[in-house]
């Protein structure tokens with residue numbers, strides 16, 4: 001199905017300014033709750049050298065790959081905010097868009113083609129005709145926590161720890177408000193979104209992802225704001241598809257086209273990447289995804305994080321308040337978060353704070369009495385559909401997608 005619109009109008013405008021790396025902005029440090037008293041230096045991650053600055057980002061992100069840009073948020077920063085400031089938000093590009101590293105690039109004309117029964121090409125500014133809505137939600141890379149699979153057998157790709165995730169507020173217009181007047185073609189089961197950007201290897205096609213139309217029509221946004229500000233080019237501005245409850249990869253940045261089809265796109269990022277085996281693999285086993293043996297990475301599984309204290313911290317024996325967050329795909333509700341300090345023999349339930357939206361993360365806390373010694377805390381969450389985080393990562397796979405195994409945090413207690 002050939003696209004009628006040449007993408008040049010959009011791509012050429014952004015490529016006017018080359019990627020600029022600017023002076024780092026100061027780390028954000030004031031808005032945080034008082035951290036647990038520690039007897040030793042901060043967690044190892046906080047002592048890493050700052051990365052070279054990226055416009056609008058704290059220099060303290062962990063840089064995995066510079067091009068295409070992949071950087072994550074250390075938990076020591078992530079835990080300071082219920083809504084993650086944009087300066088701390090991780091970045092995961094499969095394809096970079098020239099000019100998107102400079103903060104101003106998202107302004108100006110940008111054309112978006114939408115194909116329902118009728119097709120329409122819009123200037124992004126025309127989206128202002130529709131009501132503006134906002135959704136607080138978790139944005140998480142399917143590769144988040146990939147490094148944890150390494151306990152069983154190494155996996156390929158950037159070795160993300162647990163910080164390719166955030167809780168942010170996207171604003172924009174409801175996809176349904178824009179699509180419904182165009183008519184939904186009979187037999188259309190999937191929505192395919194295409195983003196601008198340049199492949200880093202020859203022969204790679206444009207970035208395209210498909211999601212099930214009926215499941216997302218009422219919740220997806222054409223997002224133009226992030227945390228109340230105009231959506232920066234780095235995060236997909238001027239317009240991005242946002243699919244609450246779905247993994248980050250489905251939230252297509254620099255959106256140029258949307259179509260409604262009977263089948264998913266046969267693009268590389270849908271058929272060769274971001275696929276999960278339908279039957280369990282043994283750790284280390286090779287896997288070539290096909291449409292028969294795999295599924296796309298869509299809805300997020302229930303997951304929790306413990307971020308206070310952090311791995312490697314030394315605590316005083318006695319009562320310790322543990323804190324973190326947990327979330328689901330927004331279809332099922334978060335039921336519980338529980339912690340074990342005896343290797344899973346017993347679990348204690350944490351207190352959950354209320355939800356800002358079904359798609360947002362929920363802070364939890366639990367006060368435990370810890371005796372002196374080397375300790376390992378295990379944390380897991382469960383949802384209203386009966387899913388509980390598995391002890392080991394949910395289905396080891398060679399690309400390390402969708403890890404939601406029980407988090408294990410080693411501490412010294414004195």
Ligand SMILES: Nc1nc2c(c(=O)[nH]1)N[C@H]1C(S)=C(S)[C@@H](COP(=O)(O)O)O[C@H]1N2
Nearest residue numbers: 090091092093094095141195235248249253
């Ligand atoms: N056009 C485009 N959209 C994209 C990507 C990309 O490479 N190109 N990466 C995806 C992936 S894998 C993730 S996890 C999220 C990351 O969003 P962020 O960089 O705003 O945090 O964007 C998604 N949208």
Ligand SMILES: [Mo]
Nearest residue numbers: 141142248249
């Ligand atoms: Mo991702």
